[in-house]
Amino acid sequence: MKNPILPLFCLLLIHCSKSDGVVQHEAKADLMEVLQEDKNIPSENEPPPPPPPSQEQKRENSSKRSDTISKKIIKNGDMRIQVGDIKKSQGQVNEILKKNKAYIQTENFRNSDVDENLDLTIRVPHKSFDALINSLSSGMGSVLSKNISSEDVTEEYTDVSIKLANKKIYLEKYRDLLKGASTTKDMLEIQEKIRGLEDEIDVAEGKLRFIDDRVNYSTLNLSLYKEKVRSSTTSQIGFGSRFGDSITQGWNSFISFILGLISFWPFFLTIPLIIFLWRKWKGRRKK
Template sequence: MYGRMKKRWIALILLGLLLLVSGCGASREEEQSAGASRSMAVVTESKDVSQEQEAPAPAAANAAGEQPAGFVPNVAAQNRKMIYRADVTMEVESLAQTRKQLDQLLVKYQGYVLSSSEQEGDGTRQGYLELRIPQGGFQAFMNELDRLAVRIPVRSVRGEDVTEEYVDLSSRLKAQQAVEARLLQFMGQAQKTEDLLKISADLAKVQEEIERIKGRMRYLDENVRYSTLSLTLLEKKATARLGEVADESTWKQAWLSMNRSALAVLHFLNGTIIVLAGALPILLLLAIVAIPIFLYLRKRHKPRPPAEPPTLS
């Protein structure tokens, strides 16, 4: 009996030891798996951080000027407010024909003439035009001028960036509008006449500043939308060059030289006649005074006839 009880206790003790050993092993495996999970999480996080640190490298390269293939400027660079003005001098075969062609181009590119004038004299004809062209078609319009001209001796384009000024105006406008709203609120709450008059005066100044800012912004918007082209047209016959003059015949050059000499003589005679005509009243006045004096002196110094000898009776 005692032996059986002893065996049972030994079996229970062994069973308990087995359960304890298996429980410790399971806990160790869980700790190892948890540690591995934490290690994987740390590795993954470190990889993400390294990738985030390496990501700005292309942007830094682009900022340094090393732009990849197919680089497109950002929207902020494309939307800058630029005002373009150009000056062009063209030599043309016919002033009238070129004006018609320019009118057709203005219709095509939706531009308009701001001012125009023509001048003719000494065998020359010149035309002056100031045109306004939408900025989107400005460069294409400039390229069309090559087709109309015999030669373009002068061509210049200037650009002015007004983005900073426009942003500053926008900020000032918002600030003034906020002041206007507060003044209107104070005006509604004012109960004294003096306060109402003072608020009205301040409100008038603020509204005047708002209108001035809006006017400047409208001016900038208009000049950004439309570029200005100052165009000078010269007929080709009025722009003879040294090479063309050298090709003329000797007789033609001699004839032109003689004409120039004759014109110089005529100009001299005309000038002399004009000077004499201007001095004629003075000469007449001098003659009225000088002629009587001259006659008097001549009469006084006139030699007397010799006395006749006495006759003998």
């Protein structure tokens, strides 16, 4: 009969190794739970940070990104047109603006001896910008200069929109944390965070409104120019005007010469006095 001690000893070793493995596994699990609890305990000096956005919020944020990404093109233009009559041309411009649903933002008129200038800053819907340019280019007068530019601000607009959406999410998280704040210090720090986020959100929303305004309404700087030239159709009028100008210019030159001489009156008084004193001194020397 074989000795049964050896099989029993093997079974005992196997049972001990299994029990040790279970104990070690339980100890590791307890240690992980303790570390996880330590990580979740907020610091006494800092307010608890807001939890990260949930999966639903991330999906909403990504959908907002896809909706925000659309072409944002800003169109601007400068035109200078030489016309025969400023008032008549201004009336034509007003009719063209009404047809294209545009309006005048600023108006500046200058009248000099040489020319007349009417400078207009026009805001026109983005879709009607090209039609407005074509209408002003034909039938108004001689186009002296025209400059049209386009600026793509899609990337800038999208970046601001994404940051704005994220700031709004964190703002709601901080507001939830404020409701559960336990100490006055945490409440004050969380309120300061909320005020900072609200200011940043206002700035971002203002920037988006500004970009939308420039995209939806294009800007055109229009200058109507009229040169004042003397008519040469009748030589009599041209000669008379030039003759009158010559007399006026000669008289002005004569007055300028007299006034120039008068400005030297100190020298006219000083020179005779110097000559008199010099002669008197010379006569004494001869005696």
